[in-house]
Amino acid sequence: MKRSLLTAVTMGAMLLGTSSVLAQQVTLQFWDNQQTESGLSDVQKAAVERFMKENPDIKIEVTTVPYPEYQQRLLTAVQGGNAPDIATLDQIWVGAFAKAGAVADLTEQAGAAALARDNFFGGAWDSAVLGGKLYGIPFNVDVWQFSYYNKALLDAAKIDPASLSTFDGLKAAAEKLTTNGKFGVGLFGHKGEDTVVVGDSFIFSNGGKVLNDDGSCGLTEAPAVEALTYLQQLSKFAPGGILNASSGDMRELFLNGSLAIEFWPALEQPTLQKSKLDWGFVSGTAPEGKTPVGTFGGWNLAIFESSPNKDAAWKFIQFMVREDVNGDVVDLIPANKKAATAFLEKNRKDPKVIMAHLENAKARPLSPRYLELADAQIAMFQEIYAGGDPAAAAAKACEAINALD
Amino acid sequence: MRKDRRLHWLLLAPALILMAVMLYYPMFGTVYESFHETSFLSPDPKFAGLALYRRIVADRTFAEVVVNSIVWTFGVVLLQNILGFLTALLLNQNLPMQGVLRAIVLLPFILPGVVAAILWRFMYDPQLGLVNSLLLQTGLIENSVAWLADSRMAMASVIVAAVWKGFPFSMLIYLAALQNVDQSQIEAATLDGAGPTRRLLDVTLPAIRDVIVVNVVLTLILTFNYFDIIWVLTRGGPQSATHIFPTKIYETGFGQFRFGEAATYGVFSILVLAVLVALYAIVQGRANRRRGVA
Numbered sequence: 001m002k003r004s005l006l007t008a009v010t011m012g013a014m015l016l017g018t019s020s021v022l023a024q025q026v027t028l029q030f031w032d033n034q035q036t037e038s039g040l041s042d043v044q045k046a047a048v049e050r051f052m053k054e055n056p057d058i059k060i061e062v063t064t065v066p067y068p069e070y071q072q073r074l075l076t077a078v079q080g081g082n083a084p085d086i087a088t089l090d091q092i093w094v095g096a097f098a099k100a101g102a103v104a105d106l107t108e109q110a111g112a113a114a115l116a117r118d119n120f121f122g123g124a125w126d127s128a129v130l131g132g133k134l135y136g137i138p139f140n141v142d143v144w145q146f147s148y149y150n151k152a153l154l155d156a157a158k159i160d161p162a163s164l165s166t167f168d169g170l171k172a173a174a175e176k177l178t179t180n181g182k183f184g185v186g187l188f189g190h191k192g193e194d195t196v197v198v199g200d201s202f203i204f205s206n207g208g209k210v211l212n213d214d215g216s217c218g219l220t221e222a223p224a225v226e227a228l229t230y231l232q233q234l235s236k237f238a239p240g241g242i243l244n245a246s247s248g249d250m251r252e253l254f255l256n257g258s259l260a261i262e263f264w265p266a267l268e269q270p271t272l273q274k275s276k277l278d279w280g281f282v283s284g285t286a287p288e289g290k291t292p293v294g295t296f297g298g299w300n301l302a303i304f305e306s307s308p309n310k311d312a313a314w315k316f317i318q319f320m321v322r323e324d325v326n327g328d329v330v331d332l333i334p335a336n337k338k339a340a341t342a343f344l345e346k347n348r349k350d351p352k353v354i355m356a357h358l359e360n361a362k363a364r365p366l367s368p369r370y371l372e373l374a375d376a377q378i379a380m381f382q383e384i385y386a387g388g389d390p391a392a393a394a395a396k397a398c399e400a401i402n403a404l405d
Numbered sequence: 406m407r408k409d410r411r412l413h414w415l416l417l418a419p420a421l422i423l424m425a426v427m428l429y430y431p432m433f434g435t436v437y438e439s440f441h442e443t444s445f446l447s448p449d450p451k452f453a454g455l456a457l458y459r460r461i462v463a464d465r466t467f468a469e470v471v472v473n474s475i476v477w478t479f480g481v482v483l484l485q486n487i488l489g490f491l492t493a494l495l496l497n498q499n500l501p502m503q504g505v506l507r508a509i510v511l512l513p514f515i516l517p518g519v520v521a522a523i524l525w526r527f528m529y530d531p532q533l534g535l536v537n538s539l540l541l542q543t544g545l546i547e548n549s550v551a552w553l554a555d556s557r558m559a560m561a562s563v564i565v566a567a568v569w570k571g572f573p574f575s576m577l578i579y580l581a582a583l584q585n586v587d588q589s590q591i592e593a594a595t596l597d598g599a600g601p602t603r604r605l606l607d608v609t610l611p612a613i614r615d616v617i618v619v620n621v622v623l624t625l626i627l628t629f630n631y632f633d634i635i636w637v638l639t640r641g642g643p644q645s646a647t648h649i650f651p652t653k654i655y656e657t658g659f660g661q662f663r664f665g666e667a668a669t670y671g672v673f674s675i676l677v678l679a680v681l682v683a684l685y686a687i688v689q690g691r692a693n694r695r696r697g698v699a
Contacts, residue, residue: 072659075445096662099446191640241531241551243643244559253532368446371661382643386556 026309027059028316029084031077033070033299034331047329051319058312078102078304085307086316088139088299091127091363092193092370098135099368103302107134109314115321120335123296123363130366136300137317138335139326143294143361144197145263146354147285151278153177153260161280164261165292167206167230170285174237177260184237186250186262189378189385194247196374197295197364198263199381202227204293204362205286210377211365217398219380220391228380228390235385242385265297266344266354267332273349281350283357294361298332333358369404376400432675438668445662457669466645466653470670473560474629474649474677480564481571481628486621488568489575494605496576497583507580514573518633525566526638529553553639556646563647567634571627575620582616583609615692622685629677650674 032044048060063084065073071093077083078097089097097103110116117125120138128136147164154161157176163169174184189195200210208224211217218224235242239253251268253259255275272279284292301320303313319325326339327346333354334340340358344351367373380397384390439457441450461467496507513521528535529552540546552562586609594604610617632651635641641648641656648656650670658667 075659075662079445079448096445100448189643191642239532240549241554243556244551244554244639249530258532372663375661379644386643 025057025059026312027061028086028307028309028313029061029063030316031063031065031070031074031084031087033067033088034064044329047320047325050325051316054319055312055315058315060316081306083304083306085309085313086301086303089136089302091124091296091298091300092374094128094136094300094302095130095366095368095370097302098130098133102305103135104305104307104310105133105135106137106303106314106317107132110134110137113314113318115318120321120337121296121340121358121361123361124298124300124335127296127298127363127366128300128302130368136302137321139299139301139321140330140332141296141298141335141340141358142265142267142332143354143358144194144201144265144297145284145294146266146268146281146357147261147283148254148264148268148272148279148281149261150254150257150259151280153182153257157260161282165282165285166288167285168288170261171230171234171237174234174261178237181258183239183253183259184261185234186245186247186253186259187231187235187238187242187385188245188247188250189242189381190244190246190249191375191378191382192246193297193374195381196377197297198247199228199231199377200295200362200364201284201293202231204295205284205290206230207290210373211367211401217401219377219394219401220398225391225394228384228394231381232384232387232390243382265332266348269348281353283353291360292357294357296361296363298335300335367404372404373401435668435671435675438665439672441665443665443668445664450665453665457665461666461669461673466648469645470648470650470653473645473647476560477564477567477635477647477649478625478629480560481567481631482621482624484564484568485571485624485628486575486617488572489577489620490579490617492572492576493579493583496580510576511573513570514577516570518570518631519637521570522566522634522637525569525634526553529562529566529638554643556643559639559643559646563635563638566638567628567631570634571624574627575624578616578620579613582613586612615688615695618688619685619692622681622688626678626681626685629674629681650677 030048044062044064048062052058052060071090074083074087074089078100083102089103094103115137121141124138124141128134128138147170149161149164151161154173154177157173159173159176160169164173170185177184188198203210203219203224206223206227208221208227209218210224212221219228239245239250239259247262247264250259250262251271254262255277257277284294286292301317303310303317307313320329321334321336323336323338326334326336327343330343333348334343341351341355344354348354364370365373376397379400380393383393383396438450440453440455442453442457443450492510496503496510500506516524527533531537531549531551531554534552536552537546537549541549550558552558590608590612591604594608599607629649630651631649632655635647635649635652636655639647641652650673654667654670654674657663657670
């Protein structure tokens with residue numbers, strides 16, 4: 001009798017203890033998207049388990065959404081008042097989410113935790129700053145573009161790969177390589193963001209801007225128009241159908257040896273490493289004597305204003321961008337520079353070339369109406385690839401961009 | 406009598422409630438939003454009167470969307486019904502392996518729209534696609550054609566893909582109608598010396614006239630509202646060459662976060678659909694009355 005009483009009391013105490021932990025435990029909803037079949041979600045799950053072990057009072061529920069659906073799902077959730085606590089936001093969405101009041105200002109927390117621009121790639125950090133306030137912490141990054149080349153085709157045409165780094169060199173190589181049913185360079189101009197980032201990179205590398213410092217459109221300035229004219233000339237050496245082609249469409253042609261040079265971010269390397277193709281790459285293209293400037297891509301971690309557990313969410317963000325964690329939970333490149341160095345050494349060819357290009361890359365304009373701005377740019381690129389006058393196409397784009405308030 | 410009426414309403418209630426919540430509430434919400442400036446950046450609707458309508462109509466893209474929608478809808482409906490009818494005529498004959506043939510013809514209809522669109526994207530590929538390969542081999546073209554990237558070809562190309570996907574639907578309906586044609590009338594016409602064309606024009610077509618009209622109106626509604634094929638194939642491009650109402654609404658709302666303008670496009674779309682649905686109701690009503698008289 002005594003023993004059974006003791007057992008009952010002990011069990012009761014244990015139950016009370018458990019329920020008190022459960023009562024204190026907060027559950028965070030974390031949304032992320034998946035761009036590649038990299039098995040990342042398994043690695044992320046392990047990292048989340050590790051976080052929950054380190055923080056038993058916080059439970060993380062991860063929702064992974066395929067990339068094509070992610071924007072719509074997130075938007076619908078925010079509009080419907082069902083936003084998650086934390087989510088990865090594409091760099092180009094941060095402006096809109098911040099202006100809409102959907103994501104929390106993290107300036108103070110970041111300052112207190114000594115998370116600063118220096119810890120991350122500058123362009124990636126800048127992509128989360130609107131009106132001097134920080135609305136996200138860079139999570140992963142990449143840069144458009146690297147010029148990947150087929151070594152055998154370049155060798156056969158006696159072209160020095162280093163020459164691809166200059167405007168003149170790339171054009172001469174593309175012309176020489178466009179022969180016998182093969183194409184020199186793969187340009188793409190479909191209605192997608194890859195069209196914009198590659199075009200921007202040529203504009204940046206030629207000293208041009210998409211937006212001037214005063215926020216007005218800079219595409220009609222000489223350096224931008226020159227870059228557009230150059231792209232139009234380059235399109236003669238590209239496979240047909242540019243206006244409906246994406247960077248992904250070029251992959252098959254590159255892998256079957258029909259395409260000599262293609263523009264991709266560093267993320268393309270795992271795919272190429274799996275192929276039998278002998279390939280190499282250089283960092284973008286610029287006029288002679290200038291350094292190629294890439295366009296940043298990537299994702300930031302943001303906390304939603306509607307979250308009742310912002311402190312716990314902030315703990316989770318700090319964990320995800322930590323040097324020893326960040327490299328394990330991304331499929332692009334860790335935004336934490338120290339983690340990026342280790343990640344690139346382990347996973348990518350020529351890591352120093354990639355690091356240098358990342359350090360030199362520029363963010364796309366951080367505008368709350370970026371998506372409309374990008375649409376105006378896509379229309380401009382499509383017009384020049386269809387043979388329209390670059391200056392006129394730029395003027396039309398600027399008219400649309402300047403009309404955005 | 407009163408009890409019966411109550412029972413009718415009781416049985417109808419779940420469907421009516423569901424329609425009110427899932428259909429009419431969002432539809433009236435769309436109309437409301439079309440008179441208000443609202444976007445993701447300014448979620449609180451501000452009354453704007455007809456400003457959004459004026460802005461959209463003044464934009465040259467609107468005219469392109471209207472023209473594209475007309476070309477797309479009538480192009481698909483016409484070709485889909487002609488092809489569906491001819492296939493139904495063929496499958497209505499006593500052919501060997503009829504079941505297998507019907508299953509093969511039905512395949513495109515069974516495929517999800519997105520899968521069909523991806524398939525056609527591969528087939529239209531300028532360098533690696535089957536379409537160019539066949540046309541080059543047969544000497545019908547000398548150079549590869551960028552079917553989806555050339556604004557002169559893109560609309561025709563998406564129409565062909567949609568017709569391939571949709572014609573089995575029309576075929577099914579026509580086949581069912583053909584199988585219900587009174588055989589004694591056909592036999593009588595044959596005895597009177599009518600050939601196959603005369604029998605088709607004077608006996609078969611009049612007998613299935615109602616089905617043809619209903620089928621055409623129904624496919625008009627479905628085609629006007631179609632989204633998957635165009636979105637996957639071209640996203641409404643190049644430029645706006647293949648933008649129709651559903652793709653424009655999606656791009657404006659979810660691609661640019663401009664909900665008010667997307668709603669305004671939606672209202673135009675609802676108006677067109679309302680006319681088509683009314684047409685369908687009239688046609689169906691007439692057909693029912695005719696059957697009642699007969």
